[in-house]
Amino acid sequence: MKMKEIPGSVIAPQGFLAAGVFCDIKRLGTGKGSNKGKKRDLALILSEVPAVVAGMFTTSQVCAAPVKVSMPRASKGTAQAIVVNSGNANACTAAQGIRDAREMTDVVAKLFRISAEDVLVASTGRIGVTLPMANVKRGIRDAAALLNTFKENADHAAEAIMTSDTRPKQVAVEFKLGGKTVRIGGICKGAGMIQPGMSPTGARPAAVPGGKYQGLHATMLCFITTDAAIESKALKLALNEAVANSFNRITVDGDMSTNDTVIVLANGMAGNASITAGRRSDLAAFQAALNHVCLELAKMIVRDGEGVTRFVTVKVSGAKTFADADAAARAVANSSLVKTSWFGGDPNWGRILGALGYSAANILEEKIDVAYSAPAGKQLLFALKKGQPTKTSFKALCKMVAQKEFDLHIQLNLGKGSAVMYASDLTEEYVDFNKGDVSDPSSLGG
Template sequence: MREIEGSVTAPLGFRAAGVFCDIKRLGTGKGSDRGPKPDLALIVSDRPAAVAGMFTTNQVVAAPVKVCREVVRRGVAQAVVANSGNANACTGRQGLADARVMAAETARALGLDPREVLVASTGRIGVLLPMENVRNGIRAAAQALGRGGEFASQAARAIMTSDTRPKEVAFEWEYNGRVYRLGGIAKGAGMIHPGMSPTGRRPASLPRHATMLAFLTTDAAVDRRPLQEALTEAVACSFNRITVDGDMSTNDTVLLLANGAAGNAPWSARSRAFHAFERVLQEACARLARMIVQDGEGVHRVVTVRVFGARNVREADAAARAVANSALVKTSWHGGDPNWGRIMDALGYSAARVVEEKVDIGYAAPGSREVLWCVRRGRPTEVPFQELCRAVAPPEFELHIRLNLGRAGAVLYAADLTEAYVEFNKGDVNDPASLGG
């Protein structure tokens, strides 16, 4: 596996475009003053592709997510149309009709079946789409489609809202003498605490897994069911393991299209080739997920929270999320304060079983096995405070928590909470362009 250029256009048989059609008008939130930034993206496969998807489990679901779920249930897609600047969420029947129009207009412009067009939106909630602009944008994007990396980058920029930079990745690997490629783009900076499932239904048990969107393409041929299984597992280990502000969006969507242009016979879940594909997919999703956290709104520090020794995975996850989403913990990270008392407090009110006298807490450099322990068995160690401060001073570090009650663990990629985040999101009602999504 090696990294290559081109993101979603790196695999054979895919084209992309990003155009400006003035979807984010003044008064629809952050980014109104960005000028003609591309705000509508189009990704197209030359042939029908197997499709898999993961969707928000928020009980309030945006119209495009509902349309996408229908397409994914059918299992075949050929295009993705996505806009930024407007979430098309909480827009009622008109919003759902508009999402279907986006699919129909895309199909008309490309000569496709509208049932094979996926739709995604991101931006401010509760505002109807300016559909004449959207129609014009779709027609322009269809004419602007191209196969080079510059076209993929335009699509990546078109889905950005409060992001400061596009997020792209692509890999190439060889199996039995044949070359395969997988690429992806993503967006996300605020309203980031994804919890996605294949159907959008919230599981009764804990899932294994501003809006985050991710679109992935591959020229490998993969049977529909294992494709969904692979995406479910990849999202569980990546996008569903990140948090910026603890807010799950109404629009979270991850889509994967496999068009088979590489020429292989479709892989089943039992084939070795499929397992190689899974590893590449997981790496691509992990890379994009970390880009989202690193580009979080106002983020100054990124912290990997690792929990060990929980009674079960459910409790390990609960402990990690309680710590990662605590406003007090996150502000101490921003201040460079190794305040383990706040961490202990968050563990205590989490849904995990915690015994104070068994808890260990420490800090480490990313990927290091050397942990500087500030708490052992519920009591502070003799490590000097200044040494602990140095451990949490870098822009990225790891927090290690041992509950010492079992063998289960969990990991979460989190961010600090800064004045910049508050300033960005509070807005000013006297300046509609300053209001967030």
């Protein structure tokens, strides 16, 4: 399938409008990552017509009010608007939090004369503080007045959802389906609390024995629009698969957030014959495009993670099962000792074996190969073969790990299970950023 990247992210597909404004939600904030100055903090995305919707949400047992409000609305299958604020997560805010999240959607619904049930809401920022609703409502009205389809509208929306991100994250693609041009675009944010594990209902997938839940754990938010015509069930399946292979496979710090949310709206304005599970080639084309959008956005989150200097693709293969491969990849990707060695550009295979050893994956030390390559590279530089150091020079290994981006290949030689994790290093800047600023009470919470 031919697919090309295009500008405009969420406003690239036909019939979508967006806006991002400043309404001073983190009023108390003077700390890092706050809306100091006038950084935008409220985004609105609207489809001109009702859209098919699918969502994936944090599986944390401490889930934020907007997640609780949006989950059932995504589940029912149609929606038309998404309202998002940064600077305040509206998490651990009890009944008032739920009322506030609902009110955000009510305000949007009234402005556009749609049902509040067709408005989804997401939040990111401090935990444990209720929203300054007067500001939020003013922000929503301002955003509604500015809604448009210019590229800068998408830029503003992408900025408005940022917290500790250093740059906005956007992507869009275009492809053909039965002669019609179909577009998918998305924006996302991340930076800290990043190891998402989302499911459509917040219910946890089966546990990987001994590991953290599979596909678990950021505050990461992602909003995707498409003008594809697609049936609800097909969209849900497609999003599930795309998230399983992207956002649910990244880790910055191994901490899952209370607010993780991915929402896709599909408004059908491309005019293609509606995609169903039965139309395999159309679904495959859509899936490939959605996978691309999600994976590119997910990688941007890791690359822009707090204090990150390395982007490492951890590829485990030859595991007995997928669960084993997943547990092995997550153990390596989340080991403080492995992550600090990456920061140091140190090809420390002892720590890699150490992490594999305590992981829940079945392994045999004497069967493990460890190699490095350039990103997506075919030429492997082996550090270990069958658990023993190769003759590759230490210098050559150091050179590999000194790259900003590289792939780490772990071959367990026990079976056919494989799994990938997109991981960052652990740096002094991460610690400095997250040690908090107790001179600023607003830093209380997440």
